[in-house]
Amino acid sequence: MSAVLKITRAGPLTSIQDLGRFGMLRHGISASGPMDRMAYLAAGQLAGGGQGGLEFTMAGLELTLASGRCRVGFSGGNFVIRRNGQALAWDGTAELNPGDTLAITPGAWGNYGYLRFDGDIAVPPMMGSIATSSRAGLGGLDGRALRVGDVIELSGSGGAPSLPLIAERQTGPIRVIWGIHADLFAPNIRQRFLDVSFSISSRLDRMGVRLEDRAEVFAHSSNLSLVSNAIVPGDIQILGDGTPIVLMRDHQPTGGYPRIATVITADLDRFAQLRPGSAVAFQPVTLEHAQALLRGRP
Amino acid sequence: MPVSATFPKPTIMPLGDSAVLVRFGTSLSDAANRATIALAALLDAAPIAGVVEIMPNLVSLLLRYDPLLTAPASIEGELRLRLFGLDEAAEASQRWSIPVSFDGPDLDEVAAALGISTAAFVTAHNANPLRVLATGFAPGFVYCGLHDGLVLPRRQELRASVPAGSVLFAAGQTAITATAMPTGWHVIGRTSFNNFDPTAHPPTQLSAGDRITFTVAP
Structure with a gap:
């Protein structure tokens, strides 16, 4: 089986992703991979699990099947998807024939959605992965975001589609583990960090999400300069001007600003889907609790 | 003289729910950096089960692990065993x-x-x-x-x-x-x-x- 897709409309942050390029931190490359990992996996199950997928944003995506046939699975935040103008149920799956178009526009919630196919996305792997790193400018299609006119080939055939277990979306505070520099923040600042509500700013991308700190929890923190340490996705770093930033999949590998907490793995997908303007509160949990939440997940 | 004579004592702390940070100092020093590099060489030679990646930095070392395969307590135990042996660790040196x-x-x-x-x-x-x-x-x-x-x-x-x-x-x-x-x-x-x-x-x-x-x- 093979098929050829042609991108006819793409938001600026549309990219090819797989689960990530792991093991390259020493070489200065963070793993990348889907901003909403569980949704990426769900779309893959719906499609029948070919390698890689397309990650798109609220800016939407439109493509045409130029030749061949394929099955596509879609999941993520809430989006409106149309095949040849006809709305399909989201999340879901569809068969595409030559000339068919898929048009995706934002729905009620979420920042990221995924299209996956029964064939593999045929781009050359870079260091064992086809994930696009917006930071390092590698992977995917020439290391860049997808744009109008791009042609993507699908090759081989995946397995049989299956119905994914789509866990009910959690709501409530984003759970964190205290960070490696939590002790550098005064007890009253740490308490305020938990008590107030922050909001997601419009400055967000695959590298990080800046928060608005209207309560000015960190507005008067001294501009600490620390020796740099490794960063992991979910780290909440307080920049020199007091802006909190949550580092995401294309994070810098190391950083020298103080980190008060780290978003737990089980809540990072949900955090990534919070739109600009959303309120966000943080709640500390134990490491044991955070890890217990990971058992039984794919 | 073994370089370990001047190695600072490390702090071992969780970094999120899937990594541990071993920190030999909070500011850059020759001793803390040498200790970090020596530990990285040791871990490359004798990896810890369940640890999927290590990344040495200026004065600290990240161990990324699979929380479904191992627990921080057992990584800490394995780390302590290796830290004893930091004496003999040869620094990688091309x-x-x-x-x-x-x-x-x-x-x-x-x-x-x-x-x-x-x-x-x-x-x-x-x-x-x-x-x-x-x-x-x-x-x-x-x-x-x-x-x-x-x-x-x-x-x-x-x-x-x-x-x-x-x-x-x-x-x-x-x-x-x-x-x-x-x-x-x-x-x-x-x-x-x-x-x-x-x-x-x-x-x-x-x-x-x-x-x-x-x-x-x-």
């Missing part, structure tokens, strides 16, 4: 000679700030081999140090972008870029040595602990 064209826009200013001539600065800069203190800040980027006596703070202003192969100087260190990036360090020169090839395995050549002799490019 030797490299890297030619530099000393023609950077900040070179004269750097020499003047140090109160020496530009020629004297270049001679002093290249006098002793430097150790690769850390990698990982960006693809192929290396920090080398520590310079004895040649210490300047960073520039007041950030340069929006310097090209790959820039040779940077600040805080008693020389750094080499392998990709274009913004920097607040002084640009003292450039090198044709390319430490990042995304199609090569591995994609970078220089490792923490390697010894680098800088030379004046012909």
